[in-house]
Amino acid sequence: MKVLNNIAKAITKNYPGKKININDITQGFEIPSFTLQLVNHRDTTIAGVKFNKVYTVDVIYHGEKDKDIFQVADELIDKITLDIKDFKILNYEIEIIEKEAHTIVELMECNIKKVNLDDDNSFYSKLKKTIENITEKKCDFINTDLTGVDLKKGIFIIQPQNLNAETISINHKKEYDRTVNLIYLEDNYSNIMPSITWFEKQMKLLCEDLELRKSYINMDYSVSFNYGNDDEIYSAIVNINAELIVKER
Known part of the structure; x- marks a missing residue:
């Protein structure tokens, strides 16, 4: 899925060498590593009109040491925001569960193809x-x-x-x-x-x-x-x- 691929590319650029799992956490996965899980997606609406698609993604960082886990949790959004193409980050929240940092991020898809009627006679x-x-x-x-x-x-x-x-x-x-x-x-x-x-x-x-x-x-x-x-x-x-x-x- 496009949104997961965009986040994966941004993570790869900012955390080179870290393995990234998509949706499934496989048995015996590497640590440290990331897992991306799509939580949900929907169309935003105002006055009954559908607009941009919004995706909620759980970006999970699996770490070995608490210091490393907290550091990634604190810096992740700032590091990857500029490198996520075609999506705008609306909001996010962070939760630490055992040896995992969960960054729940909500993104809106940008640059939806538009129909240009400016030059016609309709x-x-x-x-x-x-x-x-x-x-x-x-x-x-x-x-x-x-x-x-x-x-x-x-x-x-x-x-x-x-x-x-x-x-x-x-x-x-x-x-x-x-x-x-x-x-x-x-x-x-x-x-x-x-x-x-x-x-x-x-x-x-x-x-x-x-x-x-x-x-x-x-x-x-x-x-x-x-x-x-x-x-x-x-x-x-x-x-x-x-x-x-x-x-x-």
Whole structure:
């Protein structure tokens, strides 16, 4: 697995010559040595949208002397952090059990492949550009990588929901009803009221934007406010969700 291989390479670089076991502690294993065990992995979510994968790994150091074990426990994270590629360490805890130092580390996978719609002529691309121009905030799509985002500055996320087509004339012209969730995330739990007022103003400006209005017949919206989140990583994040109902022809 990629996350274990990344940690193993970082350990090899910083502790050359130490054997590394993956997942299984074999009988008669060498001491000193390391064992990496995947505890669990999951997708983080905010407002029902899946984002980055998070992995919990137990990095076990098997040592001979207490001094050596405590030293590795104290320095391990600092030594390997810069050499773990494509993952960001969120937090860790250390526990010494007999002759083993257990470093339980939680990592988030970075650099998820993103779909670039900036240069196309779709409604979603136009919506993204308009939001960024009006709000001066970053706007992205549901596959964004939150590890590179400063949530204190806020971010809009476009989540397409559905598209319904209806024939409206004998010439088979179509009318389209599009539903889009526009999610705003901000790490501002302690002072949310100014953000709510600001968001409502941005939605009015969005509907009044003359350039975007060339792309649709009518656009209505409803707004809901959500405080906190089940995922402990983003427990203090406020998300504001606007459902856009767009009619196009």
